[in-house]
Amino acid sequence: xTLPDAVQATPRLPLDxxxxxxxxxxxxxxxxAMTLKAHQAGLFSWGEWAxxxxxxxxxxxxxxxxxxxxxxxxxxxxxxxxxxxxxxGAHQLAELxxxxxxxxxxxxxxxxxxxxxxxx
Amino acid sequence: xxxxxxxxxxxxxxxxxxxxxxxxxxxEKGYIDPPALDELIETYETKIGPKNGARVVAKAWTDTDYHxxxxxxxxxxxxxxxxxxxxxxxxxxxxxxxxxxxxVVCTLCSCYPWTVLGLPPVWYKSAPYxxxxxxxxxxxxxxxxxTLPEETEIKVWDSTAEVRYLVIPRRPKGxxxxxxxxxxxxxxxxxxxxxxxxxxPSNQEETA
Numbered sequence: 598x599t600l601p602d603a604v605q606a607t608p609r610l611p612l613d614x615x616x617x618x619x620x621x622x623x624x625x626x627x628x629x630a631m632t633l634k635a636h637q638a639g640l641f642s643w644g645e646w647a648x649x650x651x652x653x654x655x656x657x658x659x660x661x662x663x664x665x666x667x668x669x670x671x672x673x674x675x676x677x678x679x680x681x682x683x684x685x686g687a688h689q690l691a692e693l694x695x696x697x698x699x700x701x702x703x704x705x706x707x708x709x710x711x712x713x714x715x716x717x
Numbered sequence: 718x719x720x721x722x723x724x725x726x727x728x729x730x731x732x733x734x735x736x737x738x739x740x741x742x743x744x745e746k747g748y749i750d751p752p753a754l755d756e757l758i759e760t761y762e763t764k765i766g767p768k769n770g771a772r773v774v775a776k777a778w779t780d781t782d783y784h785x786x787x788x789x790x791x792x793x794x795x796x797x798x799x800x801x802x803x804x805x806x807x808x809x810x811x812x813x814x815x816x817x818x819x820x821v822v823c824t825l826c827s828c829y830p831w832t833v834l835g836l837p838p839v840w841y842k843s844a845p846y847x848x849x850x851x852x853x854x855x856x857x858x859x860x861x862x863x864t865l866p867e868e869t870e871i872k873v874w875d876s877t878a879e880v881r882y883l884v885i886p887r888r889p890k891g892x893x894x895x896x897x898x899x900x901x902x903x904x905x906x907x908x909x910x911x912x913x914x915x916x917x918p919s920n921q922e923e924t925a
Contacts, residue, residue, distance in 0.1 A: 618761060623829075623836050624736045630757040631740060631749060638748040672735060685742050693738035697729060704727040709844050712741060 603643045604633070608651045611667060625668040632675055641678055649681070650674040761836065769800040770833040770883055771904035774915075775897040777810075778888040788812065791883060800832055808833065811874060812885040813911070818869050819884045820858070820911030822850045823876035830881040835906050851875075861912045884908070886915040 600616060611619045620626045636643055653674040657664055665673075679685050696712055704710045729737065743749040773795055777784040787794035791810040808830060811819040822841075823829055829837045840846050850857045854871040858864070865871065874882045886908040892900060895918075907913035 620761065620836070623831055624733055626758050626761045626836060627754075628736050628739070630754055630761070631736075631743060633757065634749040634754055635743060640748060669732075672732065675739065676735070679739070679742075684746065684748070689742065690735070690738050693741050694734045697734050697737045697741070701727045701729045701734075709847075710727050710729065 607643075607647055608654055609667065620668070621666070622668075625671070628668060628672050628675060632671070635675075635679070640682055640684060646674075646678060649678045653677070758836070759838070769795075769798070770830075770835070770906070770909045771901040772798060772897065773800070773833065773883065774885055774904045774909065775900035777885055778892075778900055779895075779897050787885070795833060795883075807880050808883055809880055810883050810885055811872070813887045815887075816868070816870060817872060818858070818865050818911065819872050819874060819882070820850060820854055821874045821876060821882040821884060822847045823881075829876065830883065833881075833883055834909050838907070841910070858912065861907070863912070863914060884911040886911075886913075889915050889918050891918045 600612075600618065604610075605612065605616060613619050618626075618629055620629070632646065635641070636646060641649075650671060653670040654667075656670075676690065680687065697710070700712050701710045740749070740751070740754070744751055773787065776798070777787050783794065783797075786797070787810045791808040794810075795808055811821075813819055829841070831837065846857070851873055854873050855865070858871070876882055886904065888900070889903055892903070903916040903918060905913055905916060908915045
């Protein structure tokens with residue numbers, strides 16, 4: 598599948614020969630898809646996103662022997678842009694993370710992990 | 718042994734927790750709709766690594782020594798081809814034969830060997846799929862369009878945090894003399910989790 602031109606122009610976006618995104622782990626596809634959906638919902642323009650992501654990518658230190666991978670930066674940038682747009686705050690994200698962590702620990706292995714309060 | 722669980726609870730990595738927190742937040746605020754998100758992700762599911770497992774299977778079909786190594790120590794045999802899991806997961810290969818069909822269930826991304834199989838399909842993580850696959854594997858297979866002879870035994874394997882399974886589908890008839898590369902085109906992700914058979918080469922030629 599191909600992506601819209603604006604999305605393809607995302608800084609350093611890893612693409613395959615067909616112009617589609619490539620991922621090294623399932624969560625990367627998930628956060629990528631969430632970013633597209635959040636943009637489509639009008640939370641930010643793709644230009645704003647490219648700028649936020651670019652600023653994260655620019656933090657790479659060439660001397661670092663264990664650099665962050667592309668989607669680690671992407672995830673950092675996504676949290677940052679949602680905070681900047683007042684969609685959330687660090688405290689709320691920490692609370693949700695904690696809730697998911699507790700849900701996982703309370704879930705027998707092999708059962709789907711669910712946050713009952715969102716009814717999924 | 719296929720339903721023993723070595724762990725009594727689940728665990729999510731820090732990254733997974735952050736991603737889930739964001740998804741919950743955006744869902745609760747109405748910015749994303751989980752089914753629409755899953756639908757979008759489905760369009761990428763072939764974009765991550767499914768060819769790794771397909772190459773393993775194709776090599777096992779053509780190279781008897783490799784086949785023996787894969788069956789005795791799948792983790793090392795898969796690593797031979799340069800595919801290693803980030804968490805160094807322990808892989809076990811289970812082979813379909815005329816008498817046995819294998820199927821793998823697990824609802825957790827964390828025990829799904831995506832480095833070998835690629836992204837898990839959305840339905841794979843659903844509770845109904847898992848419970849029905851365990852209770853009525855033949856019925857589930859039928860829904861996927863796979864009808865096996867009555868006498869074929871169906872084994873259902875439940876991945877744990879320690880052991881992840883790779884199903885070796887049966888090599889399709891009419892593929893004698895095919896190269897590994899050509900054979901690997903017949904090995905789909907679903908055939909490696911046992912919800913499909915390897916592609917039929919007569920159909921493959923038409924679509925190629």
